[in-house]
Amino acid sequence: MFFRWDWLRPVLTAPIVPTLGPVHPDALTVDVFEDVMRAAVTGDFLPYDKDRRWGGEKNETVLRGYVVHQPEQTLVPTLTRRGRGTVKVFAYGHHRRVVDEAAELAAKLAAAHDAANARVVRPLGPETAHPRGTRIQLKDFTTGPCPAPDGPVRPLPDWPAAVQETFAPFAAAMAADGLAFLHTQMQVGRCGPVLAVAVEDRIVGAIGSLEVRPDAIGRPQLMPQYFAVLPEARGQGLGRVLWRAAMHWGQSYGASYQLLQTEVGGPSDRLCQIEGLTSLGFSHTTQAQRAPRPLVTGGHCSDNN
Numbered sequence: 001m002f003f004r005w006d007w008l009r010p011v012l013t014a015p016i017v018p019t020l021g022p023v024h025p026d027a028l029t030v031d032v033f034e035d036v037m038r039a040a041v042t043g044d045f046l047p048y049d050k051d052r053r054w055g056g057e058k059n060e061t062v063l064r065g066y067v068v069h070q071p072e073q074t075l076v077p078t079l080t081r082r083g084r085g086t087v088k089v090f091a092y093g094h095h096r097r098v099v100d101e102a103a104e105l106a107a108k109l110a111a112a113h114d115a116a117n118a119r120v121v122r123p124l125g126p127e128t129a130h131p132r133g134t135r136i137q138l139k140d141f142t143t144g145p146c147p148a149p150d151g152p153v154r155p156l157p158d159w160p161a162a163v164q165e166t167f168a169p170f171a172a173a174m175a176a177d178g179l180a181f182l183h184t185q186m187q188v189g190r191c192g193p194v195l196a197v198a199v200e201d202r203i204v205g206a207i208g209s210l211e212v213r214p215d216a217i218g219r220p221q222l223m224p225q226y227f228a229v230l231p232e233a234r235g236q237g238l239g240r241v242l243w244r245a246a247m248h249w250g251q252s253y254g255a256s257y258q259l260l261q262t263e264v265g266g267p268s269d270r271l272c273q274i275e276g277l278t279s280l281g282f283s284h285t286t287q288a289q290r291a292p293r294p295l296v297t298g299g300h301c302s303d304n305n
Contacts, residue, residue: 002034003030003034003074004069007069007070008092011074012028012041012070013134013142014124014126014282015028015123015124015280017033018033018088019058019062020036020050022136022259023216025180026217026219026226027216027217032216035109036062037067039062040062040064044058048215050223052299053190053209053213054178054191055190059081060088061078062078063078063079066105070294072094072095073091073093073095073190074118075101075105076089076090076091076092077089077109078090079115080177084117085110086110087109087115088106088120088121089103089105089116090108091122092123098122099120099126099286102122104116104117107286118287119285119286120286120288121285122285122286123251123282125282126279126281128282131264132282133283134263134283134285135269135272136261136280136292137277137278138277139222139257139272141251142257147244147248148248149244149245149248150241151241151245152199153195153197153242154246155194155239156189156193156194156196159198163203165298166202167206168183170203170206171183178226179228180238185209191209192210193208193209194207194210195208195210195245195246197229197242199238204233204238205238205239206227207245208225209223209226210223210225210246219256220254221223221255221258222246222258223258224260224261227239227243227268234267244302263281
């Protein structure tokens with residue numbers, strides 16, 4: 001065993017796991033953290049990793065030799081080689097100095113691995129006053145029905161060909177929301193259904209892909225989607241129609257729940273709050289100043305066997 005659960009559990013203020021992101025509170029176990037550590041050696045996707053559906057290789061891995069695991073804090077650094085490289089340190093702990101220590105470790109590791117970015121990811125509980133960053137929200141499909149909404153929303157292939165052709169420029173316009181990536185995955189057949197809403201024969205919003213997969217404890221989860229509406233089409237309720245259609249799809253295909261990440265105060269965040277989702281906490285990411293010289297040794301590791 002790498003982690004002591006009696007040390008780790010008290011500092012897990014929000015259900016966030018390095019390299020995996022948010023998980024259902026029931027799946028937040030020491031076994032999941034141990035799985036992540038083993039995956040750092042093999043480089044393989046975990047069976048329940050949400051990124052597995054896109055194929056390829058896992059881009060983010062734990063730097064297990066530099067994990068700090070102590071009674072009052074746990075720091076877990078990860079490295080992403082995408083772009084110019086990013087080191088993130090997940091900072092679990094209640095005391096204020098945990099962020100400073102995480103920032104120092106992130107900066108040193110970024111220099112050691114020639115990564116351009118160094119960041120600290122701080123999980124915060126749902127009771128946090130004046131939260132910033134990303135809110136983690138839970139949609140529980142077992143508490144009641146999700147009826148099919150009225151409105152101009154259909155699976156993309158059900159629209160006329162001329163309307164379907166407008167998806168490409170829509171996706172390009174909403175690249176910052178992940179729609180260009182989604183479009184690429186659609187073209188190579190790596191994703192499930194995508195729902196689209198059209199106005200005057202033009203796609204103005206979409207959500208997808210829609211897939212249900214088992215989580216770490218075998219419960220069926222509606223996987224996260226990319227979701228966007230063109231700015232000029234907002235304020236007409238189209239986002240709510242799309243989201244409700246996706247929730248209806250998920251419940252219809254047997255999902256028990258979905259986890260959503262929304263920017264605090266953003267349109268999706270307000271929508272989820274209006275829809276009555278449960279807030280599980282927050283993830284706040286800050287930049288760390290990269291150190292001028294590399295880290296010499298990996299003396300931070302505490303392996304509890």
